[in-house]
Amino acid sequence: MPTTTIRKSLIESFGDPSHVSIVTTEIGPPAANEVQLKVLYSGFGGSDIAMRLGSYPNQKSAPLTTGYSCIGLVTLNGSKSTKFPISSLVGCLSVYEGQSERVNLPEKYLIPIPEGVDLKQAVALILDWTTAYGMVYRTSKVTKGQRVFIHGLSGSVGFSLLTLCKLQGAEVYGTASEYNHAAVRAAGAHPFVYTNKDWMMAMNAIGGAHVVFDPLGFESYDESWDILARGGGMLVGYGGNYNVLNGGKTRSQWPQIAKLLSKNLNVFCPNSTAFFYVNRDQSTFEPELKALLEMLRKGEIRVPIRKLWTLEEVPEAHRMFNKGPGVGAVVIKVANNVNL
Template sequence: MSTIIRKAQVTSFGDHTHVSIVKAEIPAPVAKEVQVKVLYSGMSGADINMRMGTYPMQKKAPLTLGYCLVGRVHVNGPGCSKFKPGDLVVCLSIYDAEADLANLPEKFLISVPNGLDLQQAVAMTLDWNTAYGMVNRCAKVSKGQRVFVHGLSGAVGHATFKLCQLNGAEVYGTASESNHAALREEGAIPFVYSNKDWIMAMNAIGGAHAVFDALGFESWDESFSILAPEGGHLVGYGGNLNMLQGGETRSVAPAVVKLLARNLVPFCPNKTTFFYIARDSSHFEAEVKACFDLVLAGKIHAPIKKVWTMEEIPEAHRTWTQTKGVGSVLIKIADDVTA
């Protein structure tokens, strides 16, 4: 039996005017699917790139955005028994989280432990999980290293900063100047991205042992230039430079190929990786749960930059590059009336 829901729909690719809140039917979940009542959806650069039609291998429009969510199990589809109605879960949904209800594969749902705040839960599922994998599994950041993070005040960038700091690294990076004072108080050494002073400054102190760069394109070339001469690791992800600068849309694929091709240079001490998370990866659930544990232990806390309502989603897209503050951006879909 189908149900009428609200959802945010990208009618065609383009600017914020292509996003609207509509009413539509959602069918009952099919075999191996669970229907989840969404409480919060995350909002990230992936959603912006999908709206523009530049996200790798994305669906065609019309589509509903929302890369991750926290919610309560509403209805189990045939053959589903892992969760019961009312159970609190998170999911890397990729699509469809900006809606009252979402039908999701049961195998991708992860239980939320008792005592974990809803906003923290959804922030950990995408933003902090991405950072955790980059810092601990990919770059293996350790005590005493120098790391450089682009976008220290962004959702993934700030998470990367705090996890590197937790591992004992000295953290440098770029951020809007309005956030520099707050970042210094937290222990980072921030630079303005646009004037490129950070390139000379990092090389003057011996370079970075790890650089985390979500900007892509030409920025990956600049980031490679500040790696420590004895060997460093450039971790590229995202590819958000063009979107943030409001330029013409272009594919990140050639930049990724160029980034990875640097590993083919003989005798080069530096390494490059293009990092992404996949919900069917053997690492995914374990790393989400590791983030949950760090929150519950009081070792990390995701700052929330902004919480929008579903009706405000078009405005969230319009003002994406203008939102001040540090941390994750969330969409509140509904109150948790069963809590």
């Protein structure tokens, strides 16, 4: 069977950024139900860091190639794949292999990308913004006039939560590094520094938050619970790997998630909790991503790009993760041109 020579990122073994390299390898043709893409852009974020450290839930063993989301052009179809003509522009929640010049992916997970959208922005919708969309519109059902508190306002998911909650007419508060406060204020939020805990007193002084979005996990869940509105509020946890992403030791999330959800057992408490995650097999995933793509096409949302790295710079992206000012998504430009 013919193969194609490609470049890709590779986590050779778990550990610090020195374990990430860019290698030359071969890719074979797609299987019957697969499609081969020339990857144009891939997302980059906490999943990449956690996988490099070997701490992402249920992840593959090393060696592995990260890239949880990607956008690319169809170059080959497997014998049973007929949905997308050659050169079709598609996106995918790939989970792995997005940071490769070519990738074979199951046809059933590919979603058409509308003409005219900015592909750098579109690739960020596939994971980070669908996570935010599901939490805002489906889990917490944010409505006009509510007070919403978001931990990590300047991150890709945090900024998308900010944007979507403002579109719903909510008043947005949250935490962010002080050097990003001006940017999140400009987007309509009221930022606090996380470490001094002033945000807890401030939120309780105005009656608490109707919804809190917390990706930090562990002890932060208790603090977030304590700022919920007394008459009824919802704490939505997601991610939960903040400790490891910032140099801490790996801790199992499952006991803390169980503790978070157990708060719902008190039928006399007006507050509630949920833990949210995105899976490409969920029936809600494709329609929600398509809704976001349409919002992007119409100019109803804009995805700020914090940093654009090339494929060859992926090791540096690992080294510089979460360092310095900036808001929004980090994106990997995989291809140098859009020609097949």
